[in-house]
Amino acid sequence: xxxxxxxxxxxxxxxxxxxxxxxxxxxxxxxxxxxxxxxxxxxxxxxxxxxxxxxxxxxxxxxxxxxxxxxxxxxxxxxxxxxxxxxxxxxxxxxxxxxxxxxxxxxxxxxxxxxxxxxxxxxxxxxxxxxxxxxxxxxxxxxxxxxxxxxxxxxxxxxxxxxxxxxxxxxxxxxxxxxxxxxxxxxxxxxxxxxxxxxxxxxxxxxxxxxxxxxxxxxxxxxxxxxxxxxxxxxxxxxxxxxxxxxxxxxxxxxxxxxxxxxxxxxxxxxxxxxx
Amino acid sequence: xxxxxxxxxxxxxxxxxxxxxxxxxxxxxxxxxxxxxxxxxxxxxxxxxxxxxxxxxxxxxxxxxxxxxxxxxxxxxxxxxxxxxxxxxxxxxxxxxxxxxxxxxxxxxxxxxxxxxxxxxxxxxxxxxxxxxxxxxxxxxxxxxxxxxxxxxxxxxxxxxxxxxxxxxxxxxxxxxxxxxxxxxxxxxxxxxxxxxxxxxxxxxxxxxxxxxxxxxxxxxxxxxxxxxxxxxxxxxxxxxxxxxxxxxxxxxxxxxxxxxxxxxxxxxxxxxxxxxxxxxxxxxxxxxxxxxxxxxxxxxxxxxxxxxxxxxxxxxxxxxxxxxxxxxxxxxxxxxxxxxxxxxxxxxxxxxxxxxxxxxxxxxxxxxxxxxxxxxxxxxxxxxxxxxxx
Numbered sequence: 001x002x003x004x005x006x007x008x009x010x011x012x013x014x015x016x017x018x019x020x021x022x023x024x025x026x027x028x029x030x031x032x033x034x035x036x037x038x039x040x041x042x043x044x045x046x047x048x049x050x051x052x053x054x055x056x057x058x059x060x061x062x063x064x065x066x067x068x069x070x071x072x073x074x075x076x077x078x079x080x081x082x083x084x085x086x087x088x089x090x091x092x093x094x095x096x097x098x099x100x101x102x103x104x105x106x107x108x109x110x111x112x113x114x115x116x117x118x119x120x121x122x123x124x125x126x127x128x129x130x131x132x133x134x135x136x137x138x139x140x141x142x143x144x145x146x147x148x149x150x151x152x153x154x155x156x157x158x159x160x161x162x163x164x165x166x167x168x169x170x171x172x173x174x175x176x177x178x179x180x181x182x183x184x185x186x187x188x189x190x191x192x193x194x195x196x197x198x199x200x201x202x203x204x205x206x207x208x209x210x211x212x213x214x215x216x217x218x219x220x221x222x223x224x225x226x227x228x229x230x231x232x233x234x235x236x237x238x239x240x241x242x243x244x245x246x247x248x249x250x251x252x253x254x255x256x257x258x259x260x261x262x263x264x265x266x267x268x269x270x271x272x273x274x275x276x
Numbered sequence: 277x278x279x280x281x282x283x284x285x286x287x288x289x290x291x292x293x294x295x296x297x298x299x300x301x302x303x304x305x306x307x308x309x310x311x312x313x314x315x316x317x318x319x320x321x322x323x324x325x326x327x328x329x330x331x332x333x334x335x336x337x338x339x340x341x342x343x344x345x346x347x348x349x350x351x352x353x354x355x356x357x358x359x360x361x362x363x364x365x366x367x368x369x370x371x372x373x374x375x376x377x378x379x380x381x382x383x384x385x386x387x388x389x390x391x392x393x394x395x396x397x398x399x400x401x402x403x404x405x406x407x408x409x410x411x412x413x414x415x416x417x418x419x420x421x422x423x424x425x426x427x428x429x430x431x432x433x434x435x436x437x438x439x440x441x442x443x444x445x446x447x448x449x450x451x452x453x454x455x456x457x458x459x460x461x462x463x464x465x466x467x468x469x470x471x472x473x474x475x476x477x478x479x480x481x482x483x484x485x486x487x488x489x490x491x492x493x494x495x496x497x498x499x500x501x502x503x504x505x506x507x508x509x510x511x512x513x514x515x516x517x518x519x520x521x522x523x524x525x526x527x528x529x530x531x532x533x534x535x536x537x538x539x540x541x542x543x544x545x546x547x548x549x550x551x552x553x554x555x556x557x558x559x560x561x562x563x564x565x566x567x568x569x570x571x572x573x574x575x576x577x578x579x580x581x582x583x584x585x586x587x588x589x590x591x592x593x594x595x596x597x598x599x600x601x602x603x604x605x606x607x608x609x610x611x612x613x614x615x616x617x618x619x620x621x622x623x624x625x626x627x628x629x630x631x632x633x634x635x636x637x638x639x640x641x642x643x644x645x646x647x648x649x650x651x652x653x654x655x656x657x658x659x660x661x662x663x664x665x666x667x
């Protein structure tokens with residue numbers, strides 16, 4: 001009895017150490033963000049520094065284009081996810097419900113696109129977008145992002161549609177609905193969880209993307225937040241406080257959304273993979 | 277006002293995309309539905325004319341593209357009239373918009389990359405290419421260059437290759453090890469399990485850019501948390517200094533180690549969640565039976581746990597290997613600033629730098645094809661090994 005108690009205390013201790021390691025960088029970023037202006041760079045390790053202020057946050061909004069960066073990111077991310085989910089939802093339905101010539105090849109193409117390293121396609125995409133004169137525009141970014149997570153979304157949605165019994169649509173068709181109507185009125189509302197997973201996946205993908213944005217956007221006003229933070233962090237000494245404040249503003253909502261949806265996310269991933 | 281115009285711009289674009297999809301659907305519908313009517317003859321003609329107008333209006337018109345479009349149209353009409361005959365056309369209508377998107381933005385860039393790798397596009401030839409679309413053909417020269425000329429200013433291909441294997445192996449090894457240990461501990465514990473789990477996945481949940489950039493700051497030689505802790509340790513336990521513990525110039529002297537540490541921190545939670553899922557699906561009765569037979573903890577681990585989580589672990593490790601191999605993000609974010617070091621670059625990050633820092637477009641296209649080949653071979657060998665082990 002006593003032995004197991006010691007063991008359990010030891011395990012808790014180990015976990016607490018692990019938790020400290022995983023959460024400490026976030027806590028420290030927070031403490032840097034509320035340091036007063038003259039002590040942003042210091043070797044101080046306390047969590048709430050002496051004379052804590054929100055001056056870095058205020059400076060971030062006043063001296064940089066932070067709001068614009070968030071707005072740019074939001075607008076690019078929302079439009080790509082919207083396009084991605086609309087295209088994926090109908091293509092996945094077709095793959096799930098019908099047998100047609102070319103279905104197998106289509107699924108193989110989807111797999112193949114997952115094999116190609118994303119970093120490899122940045123160069124041709126950049127050259128294409130340059131040739132279309134879309135450098136430094138939203139459209140260039142949306143075009144570059146829009147299909148990158150399409151194969152994965154199709155895969156997840158197909159897996160989910162497969163779990164919905166065919167008899168639901170058959171019943172509707174007996175009542176006189178055509179196939180398209182049955183899809184929009186019965187299947188789509190039923191697959192809201194899978195649709196939101198696909199949307200969320202598209203969203204996080206584009207929201208956190210950095211490398212493509214780096215080559216397409218070069219005007220500070222049209223940066224996404226990832227580029228903006230990179231610039232702020234680059235000038236380590238001068239803008240560390242603003243960088244920290246920006247990181248906190250970005251991270252907190254993302255963390256909340258992730259923790260709220262993580263249950264679905266994991267189940268959604270298995271849904272997609274179990275049904276191959 | 278500025279926000280409104282950009283919002284309008286994007287809205288306009290989305291509507292254009294949707295109208296485009298609608299046009300594709302109408303086009304397909306007309307072909308599939310009216311294939312047996314007498315006036316069907318006109319539909320391909322009108323379509324070709326509309327294609328011509330569209331190409332003219334976006335300045336992509338050339339006789340060559342027009343020829344291919346006409347050819348495609350004829351082929352498609354033939355399929356509609358003699359093969360599909362109005363049967364079972366709905367799946368195509370649902371799939372085709374997505375596949376046009378994939379073809380234009382994933383397959384075409386890939387083909388274009390292959391094309392580039394046999395030509396010579398660099399800073400001096402890019403303007404003529406932009407105007408006329410012509411680049412000199414150089415055959416296999418770029419592929420030879422990949423192995424002869426260093427991809428970055430001094431680091432050679434073979435150095436990068438070795439570093440990539442080192443990077444991939446050490447990362448995946450520690451991800452699995454760390455994830456496995458944490459998952460084992462979590463599965464033993466009953467109190468506060470949910471809270472621990474939530475806090476432990478924070479590195480995975482945080483936006484990667486924020487996580488990497490802030491950790492990069494923590495490795496700063498003077499103000500970074502890592503060195504401050506080392507200094508504090510030395511001042512409290514002076515004997516540590518004699519053993520050789522000293523503050524390190526992480527970013528300039530050991531950039532690859534720094535990147536690896538950061539990436540290990542980032543990657544453990546994913547493995548932990550996956551392995552924990554596997555552990556929780558193992559029935560307790562196996563362990564009970566083993567305990568009755570007097571098995572030790574290690575024996576249980578070896579003969580029950582490991583074989584039973586293998587089906588979960590193998591795909592996760594495969595994915596993890598490919599992700600780590602392809603990880604530009606961490607290395608570029610840590611070393612990508614102007615004047616950043618090259619000592620941490622692996623193949624993919626060198627590819628990115630060769631293309632966008634050194635602007636050697638065709639060279640990096642060939643480089644990309646070589647990397648793609650390496651990755652394909654690794655995946656192929658890997659799947660063979662797994663198959664052999666399973667039989």
